[in-house]
Amino acid sequence: MNVRLTSLLLGLPALLLAPMAKAESVQLNLTRGVTEISEKVYNLHMLVFWICVVIGVIVFAAMFWSILRHRKSRGVTPAKFHDNVKVEIAWTVIPFLILVAMAVPATITLIEMDDTSDSDISVLVTGSQWRWHYSYLDYDIEFMSNMATPREQIYGRLPRTENYLLEVDRPLVIPTGKKVRFLITSDDVIHSWWVPEFAVKKDANPGYINEAWVKVPEPGIFRGQCAELCGRDHAFMPVVVIAKDPEDFEAWARGEEQRLAERREEEQRLLSMEMSKDELMEMGQQVHMSYCAACHQPNGQGVPGVFPGLVGQGIAVDDQRAHIDVVWNGVSGSAMQSFRNTLTMREIAAVVTYQRNAWGNNTGDVVQAADVHHFSQGNQ
């Protein structure tokens, strides 16, 4: 680290002088991206950048010339002029014309970016603290996408791997060569769905739907993250998109639909099956770590005044039905969301069992999927 830091500091002037130089692994310029639109955005960025550089160079050159030459120590006598209408008109009109030159391509590109018509497939993207949910409107597919980087890496107990903070358990999969329309919304606070390589960044506003689109020419893996401050774990809400050839995509989609259908059947079948307490505790701990620990903390202590603790107090030791209710329905007017569409009944049963028995809660309660099912029936 120290060696690297020293070499960086020594290299800093070079960094500053050659902002556009391609250093070995450090990206210094805007992502060029992979789509036609992102290429246009990149070119627009470079156009405006160079115009700004030229203006800057001219202004600063005049200024530094003056600083070097027109100094009292050289014995100059100051001029007396303080007005010149012609010059003043010129430096009002010329910048205006330069701005028009930038506005024209910007307008054309913007109109193209905002045109979401004639899309081939649509994906509903829903942000919630702190994960993305993807639902394909043309297929029977939906799933949650959570960050896959383990806490041990964040807190330095394990070495950090290549895609640190930019990896998810279930990436979004889209076909290449098709116009994919994203319908973007949120369950709770405002998030922003951003993939730099698509030049797509759109806010996810709760209660409203925004649109964006992409047409990816080649297969690949693209990474981004949430761009709008959305609470405690805003930094831990990555986006990963995999673009596949249309045939591969169709195969994936069919497989996924089948897997989802099987899971639903399995879920129904398992409703009548009891799990042992140990099985429930093991599964419950995993669920707690993936879905609950961000707020309630891995040790269940919560964050005082922000997220309630679950140890020795509140729903985790009181009425079991109320506990299931909170996980199933969420708590309106708070950050606690409903998990009925996120987790299976088995997972809800497991996490409730876990929270009622972990960290010294020891209520001895065992909740089965059937109990959750029973609750859901009574609830509707």
Next chain:
Amino acid sequence: MSTVVTDTHSAHDAHDHHDHKPTGIKRWLFTTNHKDIGTMYLWFSFIMFLVGGSMALMIRAELFQPGMQIVDPHFFNQMTTMHGVIMVFGAVMPAFVGLANWMIPLMIGAPDMALPRMNNWSFWILPFAFMIMLSSFFMPGGAPAFGWTFYAPLSTTYSTDSTALFVFSMHIMGMSSIMGAINVIVTIMNMRAPGMTYMKMPLFVWTWFITAFLLIAVMPVLAGVVTMVLTDKYFGTHFFDAAGGGDPVLFQHLFWFFGHPEVYIMILPSFGIVSAIIPAFARKPLFGYASMVYATASIAGLSFLVWAHHMFTTGMPTFASLFFMYMTMLIAVPTGVKVFNWVTTMWRGAMTFETPMLFAIAFVVLFTIGGLSGIMLAITPVDYQYHDTYFVVAHFHYVLVSGAVFSIMAAAYYWLPKWSGVMYDDFLSKLHFWCSLISVNILFFPMHFVGLAGMPRRIPDYALQFADINAIVSVGGFLFGFSQLIFLAVVIKAAMKKGEPAPAKPWEGAEGLEWTVPSPAPYHTFDVPPQVK
């Protein structure tokens, strides 16, 4: 502009006879003297600058390396929020009000501000506002953690109870600002010395005059939007909640309708300061005085028509995006006129480079860099990529730190001899300048790159490809932070009257009424108005 003073002797003679004032704490609590109040504003602002700065250092310490090392993400969000709030409302704005208090009466030949009791009140409610705000750190859940922009519903449904303290302290700050602005307007309109027509006013007076109107226009909007946040959270309204027929984006429209003029409130007085200092040390009249006035007024007018350029990604109609893009680009024209005027003022002058001039030159260069990145940000399609990244952080720190804060430093060095009666320590002041200049660029310049490469703002942890640049930025941050202690030393030394006695006019090329009174300026000045030709 030419302000020639003919008869100031009578004013001088009247000075020393009646500066009766209470001593000790009572002098400061009950004072209605514009100089005392200006001094208190400036000290308050500097203390807040150090408080907000130490929060920035905590942010930079956490971001020095990838991973979470020092603070919890929730506390990190409290730091970014409070850093922003304190720097904007506690450091930059009170500093300008302090300068206005000290200098506007001296520049227009008035004996004091027009409404001296209100002046006392508008200062003394400020420390209480910030005590309320800072006390929220001791609440369960800590201080506000939703960013200084407090977007709903993160600040309503999803916030802790510190929101209530945040709202009330914002109300108090708003009242303070509005009273200060009314005072400035009334003073300038009514108390100019005979012969001081509007188009003879120094530009610092002009820019503050326009700033005061901006304050009166937008502070009530801020008060309205914080009240809506309060009622949404506690009294069952749904202004920003779609479930009750509201709209979270409405919050952003209201906030930025305040917020964008607010950023000009923080930069227009800087333009006035720099327009005073550059001609003084170039020994040449300001180029294009009238166009400077008109440019300032146009910037102020346009500032009400550009707010939604902060919101391009919220899903506005294409037509609205285009309108706000064009309006924003248009601001570059009057801003450019100002920069060209300053450069032309230097052209063929006879320059010397005392510390105020060094800060003023650094202001012109670095503010221009911030302005150019502002043009890049105005281009909507590219803003989709820049928005909410470190590119934006770099942009607004260039205009606010190396812009507004540098101009305040320049002003402090320029007028310190007038305030204290002694010359500041030249060596320390130059050391302060060079340390600040170098470190501020190590701090903010690389942020452009890391932002372009895709690092979002307001995150406590980041992907590995951003590590090297963040390490550099953090080093710059600590250097810049500690450099400001040199400034503290310079000011304390001058306040203790350690230094060469300053003449009435310590700068050869300086112009204006403030240089016609002795240094330090007597407690009462211009009891008899001077005549301006």
